[in-house]
Amino acid sequence: MNEIPTTGAVIDAQDLVREYRLPRTRLFGAAPLLRALDGVSLRLEAGESVGLVGASGSGKSTLARILAGLDRPTSGTLRRRGRVQMVFQDPYGSLDPRMSVERIVAEGLYGERASRAQKRARVVEALEEVGLAAAHLDRYPHQFSGGQRQRIAIARALVSRPDLVIADEPVSALDLSVQAQVLNLMVDLRRRHRSTYLLVSHDLAVVAHLTERIAVIDQGRIVETGATDEVLNRPRHEVTRRLLEAVLPPDPLRARARLEGADRA
Ligand SMILES: Nc1ncnc2c1ncn2[C@@H]1O[C@H](COP(=O)(O)OP(=O)(O)OP(=O)(O)O)[C@@H](O)[C@H]1O
Ligand SMILES: [Mg+2]
Structure with a gap:
């Protein structure tokens, strides 16, 4: 893996694979491998704010940790420029x-x-x-x-x-009203400092507040990327639709407000 700055991107990840070795189930059997990332490529341009969304276990934290340099991929290349800091869930x-x-x-x-x-x-x-x-x-x-x-x-x-802030579920441990306050704070800080953001969440509404582009991850693969508005209004992948449905019912008006940020405290 090299981390040489050869592109204009803050992050340029190509074909990242991360396998975890699980405990042996039988004494002389081979230790099974779990492929948490299965060929992920992702670029973040300077100043861009990107949301990474996916269901639980889809590989979000695995990817975030590798991009932050806290873990190494099994294979693939990562180029990263500048200083990175992380905000964790808990x-x-x-x-x-x-x-x-x-x-x-x-x-x-x-x-x-x-x-x-x-x-x-x-x-x-x-x-x-x-x-x-x-x-x-x-x-x-x-x-x-x-x-x-x-x-x-x-x-x-x-x-x-x-130069880069990676926030992995930064508000999901907080009460709903407090979530909105912390998200608004992040929106303000991002405007002020113009740093590049990768915001990780299972909640599309959270990501929509803060990002102009969204990448959807499922079973270790990025299945859809696009402008936030596009992804919210015209989801192409079934996984994205399911994530949207989790945000939408039961009250369509409130759901719209959540997605558009009108419920900000
Ligand atoms: N250290 C580890 N050892 C073995 N398996 C792991 C390890 N870390 C993660 N996994 C597995 O890799 C897959 C992806 O996990 P990851 O934590 O990246 O998902 P996630 O999208 O962040 O999920 P969540 O929304 O619950 O935080 C899961 O199947 C998980 O069980
Ligand atoms: Mg996680």
């Missing part, structure tokens, strides 16, 4: 409970040369951008709500001004 598990907010967010500056005071100033700036304040620096994760914890995780991801 704002409880992803923040170390023994670390203060200041230390957690400063982790995002790991490796950067700056004085403690300079780092503190950038941490405060990042906290303010996500709607928190300097008064929160010395507090610990358990003192915050789920939505606030996810804001802290977003501050940690953004404090280094990354």
Whole structure:
């Protein structure tokens, strides 16, 4: 796998395959392989916001982790340019409970040369951008709500001004009303920083808020890609239709509002 910047894209993945070796079922039998990614190609241009949607187990997190450099593909090539940061689903598990907010967010500056005071100033700036304040620096994760914890995780991801942000189900662990607030925050931050986003979700409505292009993944393969409006209004693949149906009933008006973002808190 090489990561040499030879294209204008922030990410250029070709034919990624990721196989997991499962536990042997019989003592002398071969360990079975599970092909979680089965030939995925995906390009992200600078400044673009792309949604990756698919049902549970379709391979979204496997792909996100490989694109972020946290895991390696079994085969295929990945070219990536610039710095990448990730936001994870679980704002409880992803923040170390023994670390203060200041230390957690400063982790995002790991490796950067700056004085403690300079780092503190950038941490405060990042906290303010996500709607928190300097008064929160010395507090610990358990003192915050789920939505606030996810804001802290977003501050940690953004404090280094990354070129690419990969968010894997960033709101699915939150209450519905809080989901809308955190999504709106991400929309604002993206406008302000013009970074490239890959937003991973099983929920098409969540992705529609924040992305101009959508890729649909099913059983480790990308089955449909297109402009967000196109995919929502004229889904071509059966899998996409099923994901849309999960968003649509029972109340068509409310469903439209969800897709169009009119229910933003
Ligand atoms: N470390 C692992 N070892 C073995 N199998 C794995 C491992 N991680 C994922 N898998 C399997 O790979 C497939 C894809 O998993 P993945 O976590 O990428 O799906 P996902 O789309 O993120 O699902 P979800 O929406 O539930 O988060 C699943 O069948 C899963 O069980
Ligand atoms: Mg996942």
